[in-house]
Amino acid sequence: MREGGAGPPITLVRVKVLVIGGGAREHALCRSLSLDPDVTALHCAPGNAGTAEIARAHPVDVMDGAAVADLAESIGADLVVVGPEAPLVAGVADAVRARGIDCFGPSREAAAMEGSKAFAKEVMAAAGVPTARAYVCTTPEEVDAALDAFGPPYVVKDDGLAAGKGVVVTEDLAAARAHALACGRVVIEEYLDGPEVSLFAVTDGETVVPLQPAQDFKRALDADQGPNTGGMGAYSPLPWAEPGLVEEIERTVLRPTVDELRRRGTPFSGLLYAGLALTSRGVRVIEFNARFGDPETQVVLARLRTPLAGLLRAAATGQLAGHPPLLWSDGAAVTVVIASHNYPDTPRTGDPITGLADVAEKDEHAYVLHAGTRAEADGRIVSAGGRVLSVTATGADLAQARERAYRAVDRIGLDGSHHRTDIARAAAGL
Ligand code: AMP
Ligand code: GLY
Numbered sequence: 001m002r003e004g005g006a007g008p009p010i011t012l013v014r015v016k017v018l019v020i021g022g023g024a025r026e027h028a029l030c031r032s033l034s035l036d037p038d039v040t041a042l043h044c045a046p047g048n049a050g051t052a053e054i055a056r057a058h059p060v061d062v063m064d065g066a067a068v069a070d071l072a073e074s075i076g077a078d079l080v081v082v083g084p085e086a087p088l089v090a091g092v093a094d095a096v097r098a099r100g101i102d103c104f105g106p107s108r109e110a111a112a113m114e115g116s117k118a119f120a121k122e123v124m125a126a127a128g129v130p131t132a133r134a135y136v137c138t139t140p141e142e143v144d145a146a147l148d149a150f151g152p153p154y155v156v157k158d159d160g161l162a163a164g165k166g167v168v169v170t171e172d173l174a175a176a177r178a179h180a181l182a183c184g185r186v187v188i189e190e191y192l193d194g195p196e197v198s199l200f201a202v203t204d205g206e207t208v209v210p211l212q213p214a215q216d217f218k219r220a221l222d223a224d225q226g227p228n229t230g231g232m233g234a235y236s237p238l239p240w241a242e243p244g245l246v247e248e249i250e251r252t253v254l255r256p257t258v259d260e261l262r263r264r265g266t267p268f269s270g271l272l273y274a275g276l277a278l279t280s281r282g283v284r285v286i287e288f289n290a291r292f293g294d295p296e297t298q299v300v301l302a303r304l305r306t307p308l309a310g311l312l313r314a315a316a317t318g319q320l321a322g323h324p325p326l327l328w329s330d331g332a333a334v335t336v337v338i339a340s341h342n343y344p345d346t347p348r349t350g351d352p353i354t355g356l357a358d359v360a361e362k363d364e365h366a367y368v369l370h371a372g373t374r375a376e377a378d379g380r381i382v383s384a385g386g387r388v389l390s391v392t393a394t395g396a397d398l399a400q401a402r403e404r405a406y407r408a409v410d411r412i413g414l415d416g417s418h419h420r421t422d423i424a425r426a427a428a429g430l
Contacts, residue, residue, distance in 0.1 A: 015039055015079050015313060016040055018044070018075060019042070019045075019080075019081045019083060020060070020062050020080065020082045021044075021062060021082070022051070023083065023385075024294055024295060024335075024370065024389070025291075025297045025298070027369040027371070028298045028302075028369050029081060029292070030042060030047075030051045030054050031367075031369070033309055034054045034055065035307075038310060041075070042054065042055040043071075043075055044058075045059070045062070046058070048374070050368070050373060058075075063090050065087075065091055065092040069095045069098070069101070073101070080096045080102070080104070081103075081105065082103065082104065085114050085115070089108065090108065091107070092105070093105035093111075093270070105269075105270040105271075105291065106269055107266065107269075110266045110267065110268040110269070113257075113290050114273075114287075114290040115290070116159060121187065123260050127257050127260035129252065130285065131285040131286075132155070132191075133150075133189060133190045134190070137186050137188055138185050146188035147177065147188060152170075154171070155192075156168045156169075156170075156179045156180045156186055159183070159184075166183070167228055193279055194278045196275065197241070197275075198213065198273060199213045199246065200292060200293065201254045201271070202271060202312070203258050203269060203272055203315060204269050204314070204316075204320040204321075205258065205267030205318070206258070206262065207323075208250060208255050209311075209315075211304070213236065213246060214236035214237075214293075214296035215427065216293065216296050217233045217423055220344060227344055228344075230294060232420045233336045233424070234299045234334075237332060239397075239398065248283060254272060257274075270291070272290070275293075294371075294387075295337055295387075302329075302335075303329045303331065304327075305327040310323070329394070332394065333392060333394045333395075334398060334405045334424045335390045335392040336405050336409050336423050337371070337387050337391075338387075338391065338419045339387050339419065342416075344386055347383075350382050351415045352381070352382050353381045354414075355411040356412070359411050359412070363411075366405055367391075367392055368391050368408065368412070369389065369391075370389060370390075371387040372386060383417075388414060402423065402428055405423070
């Protein structure tokens with residue numbers, strides 16, 4: 001118990017945490033957890049060259065629930081945090097919980113909110129949550145009828161997991177049709193106009209705690225040109241958003257969805273990510289994800305002042321109702337993703353990365369979160385994936401955070417890499 005306080009007694013959580021995954025999101029999670037005084041040991045599996053600097057690294061097949069649970073047991077973890085969607089959809093959180101270890105992340109059944117767009121649509125319909133009208137199609141005839149019913153711009157989505165790259169939005173009927181036929185089972189839906197917002201909620205299946213909203217940049221190139229990616233940058237907060245937006249989304253989207261999943265006997269415990277369009281006719285859900293978003297997590301956690309481990313553990317143990325209100329910094333955060341040559345197509349890997357020490361030394365308010373990186377035996381850091389680094393900075397406002405982020409980006413060298421130059425530009429009023 002905390003001594004001498006006037007408020008309710010708070011139990012100190014001394015917690016050993018294991019983070020599963022190896023992207024910039026996991027580096028951001030590890031960074032926040034490493035700053036939490038209640039975290040007595042921090043492990044990350046498999047991690048990357050960045051997490052290895054702050055968390056003990058373990059090789060593991062993240063898709064193998066028994067292997068993840070074995071690892072958690074062997075290191076005496078009190079809390080496992082599963083970062084990516086694929087292991088959640090495969091039931092890795094269930095395998096950990098089955099050993100009696102607390103786990104932040106939904107069950108296999110609840111993770112279908114991300115794993116199957118058709119299932120998410122069904123839950124939203126039952127819960128009265130506003131989303132694009134959609135048809136699930138499996139034959140060329142159904143595809144043609146759905147494309148014809150909605151007209152351009154066409155929105156065609158692979159039903160299963162596709163790392164943000166299974167969605168085609170196009171005016172070109174032939175391209176829409178070709179993507180639909182290549183996918184097999186597809187969701188074809190109404191086009192939603194208006195700005196996009198990502199809002200995350202931590203939930204234990206009953207209580208819902210929204211975090212601060214962020215905006216992601218999904219297209220590969222400046223001015224939203226080029227193909228969809230996993231996300232090329234993000235910022236938070238959203239100075240252009242109406243006051244009350246978070247409360248509205250909580251009331252119309254997050255709570256009804258969490259309530260409906262509990263009513264079905266598949267309560268969602270973990271991080272529910274709502275991807276939303278603010279259309280001329282109101283808020284509409286574009287998609288749900290069952291985990292922290294990448295790169296939005298980098299900017300949301302940069303501003304969260306509440307220690308992370310206690311929050312995640314409260315969710316994992318069904319005690320979120322008793323958690324104190326979240327504290328946020330008043331400032332802003334911006335992250336810029338540096339992607340390898342040819343991302344999102346077939347990214348080139350193995351290129352040396354330079355300038356990391358320069359950022360650490362010279363940029364007080366910026367830091368580099370690693371995504372696809374690997375340390376070579378000689379200590380050199382090389383690229384090992386499509387999105388390589390997520391350069392994050394904080395500032396008093398978006399203009400300052402963005403200036404600091406881009407100054408740090410300019411210090412980094414990676415042959416053939418590319419990044420967007422317009423992250424948070426419009427939102428900063430520039
Ligand atoms: P998703 O994987 O469902 O998030 O889709 C990826 C991106 O495609 C979204 O962030 C949007 O930019 C775009 N998108 C998806 N669905 C729609 C829609 N119904 N209308 C307009 N754009 C969409
Ligand atoms: N930022 C998009 C995602 O995490 O899916």
